[in-house]
Amino acid sequence: QTPKTFTLKFNHVLGPKEPYHDGFLKWAKAVEQRTNGGLKIDVFHSAQLGLEEDIIEQIRQGANIGQNTDAARMGNYVPGIAVMNGPYFVETLEEVAKLRKAPTVAKWQEELAAKFGLKVVSFNWVQGYRHFFTNKPIKTPDDLKGLRIRTPPAPIWQESIRALGAVPVAMAFGEMYPGLQQRAIDGVELVYNNIPGGRFYEVLKVANETRHIMLINFEVVSAKWFDSLPKEYQDALVEEADRAGEETSRQILRLEAEVEQQLKSRGMTINKDVDLAAFRKAGDKAFEVMKITDAKSAVHKEIGK
Amino acid sequence: MQKVYQRVCAAEAWIASVFLIVMVILIFLGGVMRMLGHPINWSTDVSTALFAWACFLCADIAWRKNSMMAIEVFANRLPDKLQTALRMVNYALITAFLFYLLVMGAYLSWISRVRSFQGIPEVSYSWVTMSLPVGAALLIVTTALKVRGELRGERAEYRAVDVI
Amino acid sequence: MLIVIIAFTVLMLIGMPVAFAIGIAGALFFIQHPELPATIPIQVTVTETQNFALLAVPLFILAGNFLNNSGITTNLLKLATVLTGRMHGSLAQTSIALSTLMSGVTGSSIADAAMNARIIGLQMLKRGYAAGVISYGSLLAPIIPPGIGFILYGTVGQVSIGRLFAAGIIPGLMLWAALAVAIAITARRRGYGPERETRATAREILLASWGGIWAILFPIFLLAGLRYGIFTPSEIGAFAVIYSVAVGFFAYRMLTFASFREAIEGSLVDVGAVMFLLALSAIFGYGIVFERIPEVISDWMLGMTENAHVVMVLIVLFILIAGTFMEGSVLIIMLTPIFLPLVTKYGIDPVHFGLVFIIAATIGNYTPPVGAAMFVACQVLRCPISEYTRDSTPFLIAVTAVTLILIFVPSVVLLVPDMIFGSDLR
Numbered sequence: 099q100t101p102k103t104f105t106l107k108f109n110h111v112l113g114p115k116e117p118y119h120d121g122f123l124k125w126a127k128a129v130e131q132r133t134n135g136g137l138k139i140d141v142f143h144s145a146q147l148g149l150e151e152d153i154i155e156q157i158r159q160g161a162n163i164g165q166n167t168d169a170a171r172m173g174n175y176v177p178g179i180a181v182m183n184g185p186y187f188v189e190t191l192e193e194v195a196k197l198r199k200a201p202t203v204a205k206w207q208e209e210l211a212a213k214f215g216l217k218v219v220s221f222n223w224v225q226g227y228r229h230f231f232t233n234k235p236i237k238t239p240d241d242l243k244g245l246r247i248r249t250p251p252a253p254i255w256q257e258s259i260r261a262l263g264a265v266p267v268a269m270a271f272g273e274m275y276p277g278l279q280q281r282a283i284d285g286v287e288l289v290y291n292n293i294p295g296g297r298f299y300e301v302l303k304v305a306n307e308t309r310h311i312m313l314i315n316f317e318v319v320s321a322k323w324f325d326s327l328p329k330e331y332q333d334a335l336v337e338e339a340d341r342a343g344e345e346t347s348r349q350i351l352r353l354e355a356e357v358e359q360q361l362k363s364r365g366m367t368i369n370k371d372v373d374l375a376a377f378r379k380a381g382d383k384a385f386e387v388m389k390i391t392d393a394k395s396a397v398h399k400e401i402g403k
Numbered sequence: 404m405q406k407v408y409q410r411v412c413a414a415e416a417w418i419a420s421v422f423l424i425v426m427v428i429l430i431f432l433g434g435v436m437r438m439l440g441h442p443i444n445w446s447t448d449v450s451t452a453l454f455a456w457a458c459f460l461c462a463d464i465a466w467r468k469n470s471m472m473a474i475e476v477f478a479n480r481l482p483d484k485l486q487t488a489l490r491m492v493n494y495a496l497i498t499a500f501l502f503y504l505l506v507m508g509a510y511l512s513w514i515s516r517v518r519s520f521q522g523i524p525e526v527s528y529s530w531v532t533m534s535l536p537v538g539a540a541l542l543i544v545t546t547a548l549k550v551r552g553e554l555r556g557e558r559a560e561y562r563a564v565d566v567i
Numbered sequence: 568m569l570i571v572i573i574a575f576t577v578l579m580l581i582g583m584p585v586a587f588a589i590g591i592a593g594a595l596f597f598i599q600h601p602e603l604p605a606t607i608p609i610q611v612t613v614t615e616t617q618n619f620a621l622l623a624v625p626l627f628i629l630a631g632n633f634l635n636n637s638g639i640t641t642n643l644l645k646l647a648t649v650l651t652g653r654m655h656g657s658l659a660q661t662s663i664a665l666s667t668l669m670s671g672v673t674g675s676s677i678a679d680a681a682m683n684a685r686i687i688g689l690q691m692l693k694r695g696y697a698a699g700v701i702s703y704g705s706l707l708a709p710i711i712p713p714g715i716g717f718i719l720y721g722t723v724g725q726v727s728i729g730r731l732f733a734a735g736i737i738p739g740l741m742l743w744a745a746l747a748v749a750i751a752i753t754a755r756r757r758g759y760g761p762e763r764e765t766r767a768t769a770r771e772i773l774l775a776s777w778g779g780i781w782a783i784l785f786p787i788f789l790l791a792g793l794r795y796g797i798f799t800p801s802e803i804g805a806f807a808v809i810y811s812v813a814v815g816f817f818a819y820r821m822l823t824f825a826s827f828r829e830a831i832e833g834s835l836v837d838v839g840a841v842m843f844l845l846a847l848s849a850i851f852g853y854g855i856v857f858e859r860i861p862e863v864i865s866d867w868m869l870g871m872t873e874n875a876h877v878v879m880v881l882i883v884l885f886i887l888i889a890g891t892f893m894e895g896s897v898l899i900i901m902l903t904p905i906f907l908p909l910v911t912k913y914g915i916d917p918v919h920f921g922l923v924f925i926i927a928a929t930i931g932n933y934t935p936p937v938g939a940a941m942f943v944a945c946q947v948l949r950c951p952i953s954e955y956t957r958d959s960t961p962f963l964i965a966v967t968a969v970t971l972i973l974i975f976v977p978s979v980v981l982l983v984p985d986m987i988f989g990s991d992l993r
């Protein structure tokens with residue numbers, strides 16, 4: 099009898115040239131090799147399989163589909179998880195690695211799987227540090243006052259940006275460039291690697307290194323499907339995801355330095371004179387408004403931050 | 404009975420019109436308010452939600468007025484009796500499909516009620532999903548009336564409609 | 568997926584409305600894949616309506632229907648008559664001049680054909696010729712900005728709607744010129760004379776232009792709004808609706824409460840017909856992506872030829888043939904996801920391809936046996952399709968020639984978008 103083979107259709111919203119896509123392909127290759135072709139992963143870029151929210155719904159119904167998503171969306175199901183998307187929650191890859199062993203985080207993951215059918219395979223994929231990109235230097239939260247900054251629409255995002263002093267504006271990724279050109283918004287908050295692809299250096303002058311969110315992503319599959327896998331396939335899927343994630347995150351942080359130089363040569367000012375202490379303090383407001391301050395303190399204690 | 408149905412049709416057109424008009428105003432205000440520095444972050448979500456409803460209500464209106472695009476040239480060359488039979492086959496398939504949309508749509512609205520809007524987290528996304536099963540139910544009634552018309556010997560002629 | 572395509576073809580041929588045919592055929596894919604949740608077809612259909620950019624479609628439909636009832640036409644007709652009254656076949660020339668002027672405010676060829684047939688067509692000598700002139704004249708409506716074809720293509724294929732709008736200007740004027748030449752030749756041969764004795768004076772032209780000023784300014788407002796203004800493409804659609812209502816009520820004072828209601832009721836039908844089709848086509852589209860069909864077609868095409876022009880000519884021929892029996896918007900909705908990834912592999916600019924694609928798809932609305940604009944013109948003018956087909960052939964040749972030129976000279980298409988939006992963002 100030939101062993102049963104499995105396929106995972108894995109969807110993400112980023113383009114095919116992003117480091118993440120490469121990372122997912124590496125993950126797919128490693129898993130396929132380790133399971134001798136017993137578990138295959140087909141990676142779909144640019145949201146080809148559909149909208150993130152729709153895919154999560156399909157995952158919940160047990161389809162063999164996976165999605166790269168964020169803490170803000172998982173926070174819709176288990177509110178505590180949203181802390182991971184809050185300002186200055188973690189600030190280094192080492193802290194991210196410690197999260198896996200934190201009991202509170204493990205409890206949230208169990209709740210996601212048991213109550214909502216969402217199995218988090220890995221969450222050490224880090225897209226880099228979010229900074230404010232504007233037309234004037236931002237040194238303190240006061241400098242952001244009145245500035246309309248494009249932000250994803252989820253509540254934790256909106257509250258984080260509001261807490262840091264700006265006016266959050268929900269807008270699709272593709273509308274940012276024309277939005278800036280037309281002065282419908284005054285700035286964006288993104289990771290360095292988003293800037294060259296979107297040519298934002300043409301419409302924005304200053305990169306302010308506020309590092310306000312270290313953006314952690316989650317690789318999510320269906321808990322029902324995951325449980326149907328043989329144990330060694332489950333291990334292969336999880337361990338290889340963590341390995342590829344760590345490698346990709348390190349590569350992205352390395353790339354950031356290159357992008358920074360590139361933006362400088364394109365005439366953008368890099369502002370490193372940022373009062374991080376003032377921003378950290380302002381950021382706490384977001385956790386208060388979202389009523390997740392306790393969750394934050396609990397996790398911080400567990401990871402020793 | 405007929406009167407009740409006429410009321411339903413009038414309500415359908417009225418709701419669809421109001422939703423479209425509110426959508427126009429919301430989108431316009433969304434742009435203006437953003438420019439003034441007070442962005443309305445729920446305007447996108449509310450206008451697309453209204454649009455889902457307008458869409459499926461309008462689909463029923465178009466179906467009732469025989470205004471859905473169809474290719475009839477080939478079928479029209481067949482003998483009359485065969486044409487009638489083919490139309491009945493169409494109606495049967497359409498009804499089956501609409502029942503599928505109705506049942507699975509209701510099921511999805513129910514199981515995904517925890518899912519919320521991105522911009523307005525207090526509201527369940529099921530309010531949007533429900534537009535499809537409700538639209539399907541209305542379309543089933545319209546299809547049934549077409550079958551009744553066909554049995555009475557009335558033949559539906561499709562009108563040319565396109566938007567480009 | 569093969570079963571899906573066969574089912575779709577069969578259902579369409581037996582006369583099932585395309586929207587249902589596409590939904591039912593697309594759902595068959597999920598029967599072949601029982602491991603996928605049966606709720607995906609529901610999800611993708613609803614999600615299709617949640618695309619903010621797509622809201623521009625109903626908005627421009629509304630705006631077009633309001634403008635048609637706003638009194639703008641009467642004023643533009645005066646201007647068109649002043650401009651073309653001295654030419655041979657002047658009624659025909661007036662008709663396409665009016666279409667060109669109207670195309671700056673409306674985005675749909677069908678609405679334009681219906682209106683033109685009523686106000687000029689009935690005065691023209693030969694019904695077949697009149698129907699040909701009027702339907703082909705309406706080809707400009709979706710090409711000169713704004714155009715609903717561009718919005719559909721831009722939304723489905725994620726291409727900048729502002730650039731597409733800008734790209735339509737020169738080709739639109741080229742189409743006008745080509746049609747005017749075709750009319751000049753055929754009218755002289757058929758002995759259709761001018762309406763006016765004297766050439767229009769500068770004063771007359773100026774006065775007539777002033778009367779149509781709100782229409783002439785409109786496309787300029789739209790492009791300026793997209794370039795500098797405050798609005799995104801869907802927001803510009805909302806602006807268009809408000810502008811059209813304001814012009815109808817305050818500037819020309821021809822829009823009444825009754826005609827306002829009439830415009831909305833007409834819009835409901837148009838929105839229902841096209842949006843239901845678009846929403847259900849998402850079910851079909853899911854299988855196409857799942858099975859990576861565009862990649863399969865690309866690999867196959869790349870094995871055959873590496874010449875981008877050859878590929879575009881082949882695609883245009885395919886669309887023209889498919890267009891004989893399918894409506895333009897159906898072609899755009901169904902074929903954009905398949906052809907756009909293919910042509911980008913050949914290094915063809917998405918805006919260049921989009922413009923050529925939309926002209927070719929719109930031509931389908933004028934070719935027998937099935938064509939919405941043709942039906943409308945023939946219905947109003949009570950003209951048999953056979954007569955229309957014979958008399959309109961020169962116009963078909965003229966517009967096809969322009970389309971071919973545009974394939975080989977992309978700079979003509981990309982000049983204005985590069986000027987307005989810059990060439991580096993392509």
Ligand code: NA
Pocket residue numbers: 669670671672673674675707708709710711712713714
């Ligand atoms: Na137009």
Ligand code: NA
Pocket residue numbers: 890891892893930931932933934935936937938
């Ligand atoms: Na045709």
